[in-house]
Amino acid sequence: MKSNLRELYHVEENQKGFIAQGAFSHVYACRRKNGNQQEPLCVKIIKKKIYTMNRTLQEIEILNEIKQLKSENLLHIDHISESESQFEVVMERCDMDLEQEFKLLKSKNKWYTEQDCLNIVTQIMNGIRVLYNKNIIHRDIKPANILVKIINTDKNEQKRVYQIADFGFSRILNDFCGVDYYTQLGTPLYASPQIFGSEPYSGKCDIYSLGILFYQLFFEGNMPNQLQTKGDLLNFHKTLENKQFKFNSPKYHNAKLITHLLQLMIVYKEEERISFEQIFQHQILKIKISFNYSDSIFSEVQQGDCLNKLYAMQLQLYRKYLFYKSVSQKLVQSQQIEVQAALYCLTQLGFKQLHFCLGFIHIIISDIHPHFNKDNIYPLLQELKLCEMNIDKHPQYQLLIKIIKQKYYSEKGDLQKQMNQLETEQNSNTQKSESMRTFMEIFQLSKSANIEQKQLTDLLQLFLEQKLLIGFEADIKKSILLEERFPIQNSQDINPDDIFKV
Template sequence: MNQPPLGKLKTDEKQIESYRYNFKKGKLGKGAYGTVYKGMNIHTRQNVAIKLVRKSDMKDVDDEKQLLNEIQILKSLKNPNIIEIIDVLQTENNYYIILEYCNHGDLESLIYKTHQITHEDHFQFLIDILTAFTTLIKQGIMHRDLKPANILVHIENNRKIFKLGDFGFARQISNYKNQIMESKVGTPYYMSPQILNGQQYTSKSDIWSIGLMLYQIIYQKTPWLGRSESELLYNIVHQNLKFPDQPIVNELCKDFILNCLQIKEENRFSWDTLYRHPYISEYFIKFQMQRTNCQKKLFYIQNYLKQKIPNVDTLTQIFQKVDTSGDQQLNLDEFKCFIQYLDNSFNDDDVKYIFDEFDKDGNGYVDFEEFKQYLYPSPPKKAKLQRSLQKKHMIILQELSNLIQQYNMSPRQLFRKYDTSNNNALDKQELFALLKKIDLNNQLQLEDIETIISVFDENDDGEIQFEEFKKCLQMIHNDELFTINSSKKMILETDEKIQTVPQLNKKISIEQLHNQKYIQNAQNQQMIVLQTNPQISFNLCQCNI
């Protein structure tokens, strides 16, 4: 609603079309390419943030391209936790980007200057920023400069709302999961080790930054320090991540941070696994359902093609027909025509998700080898098993195989029992919960689960699909690495009712695992699980296994 017009301009005010600001008192912040002022729409009296970028400050054409890229990305994003772009104006000397105004500044100033952010705010921060990323993931946008100064804070009805801003280094990519980047951008303290070291990196670099900011909000400091980028990188690599005793923090929260701050990208959370982590998963059920639906369609396409394409020769002929450009690779449009020809119920989001899964090298194209590998993946080699799996891994996997045979269980139903996210895949936490039931000596850690997954994860999605799980069991049963009674035939395809195996019957959460202590009673060789409430303690010796 329009308001009565404002009075005449004061000597320290400027106006650009409908927006007025005080260039002396209204400064909110200054960045590499501009200064931000608090302003107002003179007609609606709406407060706005005005980012003024002087053309004379732009060193070359690339700077202008970067600014226009930021504007284009902001225009494409509609999310309550992403700063909204309202208008873009241009004069002979300046650009003016009119943005949504946040009444409590940025996260950095609240942490360091006013101490208005406490560790109790960390959860709302995490939910809000991950809500913003649901849109970024869908549109294939990496932020690449996540830091407290780029998180804006707005207080409404006594509630802090965190919003993601400053997309100056953001980049739209064709494959959110796999595309490799090389440019060194961002702020050193929040850069992933790969960026600091000048190595290639993926969108998982944003996951690192999220984990680091979460740690900082909770503990009011960053986990690593350094007087230079090289010293910071050295400390990250050589100093283990430590959690101070105070404040007391939920173990699931620590586990979340730990998985965000894995130095090697292959050990770090994938985006799908991140959103399924028990610390935050209940807040993203709709997003998970959408991703799960895409995964189900991926499995449908994969199985359909396997059934219809009997051999590689036929696959070659089909690929050549689909490759209408004749360049020996499929772009997204060619891939889309092919998938929607098979099933026209698949929408653009479904096709993009499947395309990214096929496009293993993340270059925006699916070549024939990628196409073939996804339909006919090579099983793990014995050499890889011998090289990667430690003795404790083999013992646990062998015990799992033995239990399945001994109790005549259906692997499919066992798999479903621990697939709590119902996406036909076991992520790190779900597989951990399953194998921990067998690990009576409490030897397995989360990093051991990552090793096991890396060996049997054929499509490199960071999870174990049922087909991969089944092949894993088959290899354990048949390979010379494992001493298994070969006279017992493993039942792999039956859907008969699982017989009750007490060891595997009661699911266990990561948080419970952190709170439990396993004590070996040497006198009677019984394993007792002690919990906070002794009434719910149970004795695994009753399992008779």
């Protein structure tokens, strides 16, 4: 186990790479120096302290055991090393924990479907079964210690893997069912009455904690009896000691089976609490889950997030068009040739925003690809495809697309008229200024090739520097600034409401 971890991994042991902090440890981001360098990993650094050494050695022993097990529903351990001052455990870095997932769904006024709940319960119990077979007691089962790994499939779907983590309070028991005075650990709201009351307990303490967690899962994140304080918990335990836990059935098809299991798990006396063998044989775990991503709440959440994100991107591009259009209308009455040239540049800039919109709407890679790097373009294309399939769920977006299409073809006609007018005037004008000669080079090029927005804003800047746009300087400066502040490649991060604040 003794090795120099820094020879194998890049460890970001700084503020930027900091992920979390425990009572006796810190977690930082890291990656392999060789092999798959893109796999997200993290390293848990546990300092050696005399007063915590026994517990630390116990945790390292269990982590070494789990490293060998390689269960999908237990935290994946990549490497463990030891130095004179600390232990370092390299682990798979997941996307969030179950507590954070609860908060995410609540923030969107959503909750799991029954299939989601059964899938999560099954995965957690698969991990628990592996621990049980190795006589490992966890002693701190709670949503924050269930990690969530999101795996994107090639079908534009997501697979969520739930992994039991944080074995800092875990222990290997010689007799899993034997009752003894073990160290009083855990999180009070999830700890069994025996742990909470400093009484002897066995491996069945984890069953109570799982019962509380599963109750939250089936009841939209709520605790039994709305437990909040230590007093609430004491009263709840007293009630459990005298009578069976009673509650309204969850609003799911298998409500009777769910209620039956929870009432057997959330039990005060250990001898009356259901055993692990009985849970593994319970009917709730025998329900065959034909899990389709489309039936998951995360399919709906992903669709909604995707639609809102792309709607915002299109809206800010459309508002950029409106900004350029509003400035163009101020220039349209002027007969000065340089002002007409500036008008053409502005019309082109506005038309390009609509053109980008059409690229998003019809998923035309050639219209959007040059403006996004290779790491961003594939996820964006996947989102565009998902959006295309679910556009009927976003009436505002549907209306915006209709407006964009109408404006696109209208502006295309106006742009052609401007081009014809400018060409006629230039053919009759034999004396051209330096700025107009530069403009005409780009103007002629625009007939057969794509002109970058930077070329157009540079022309506007040239007209300003030569003081050829008297009376329009402020609006032209804003137009140039608009493109600098809100380039298309940043469109995923731009708030549409900021466009008119330039």
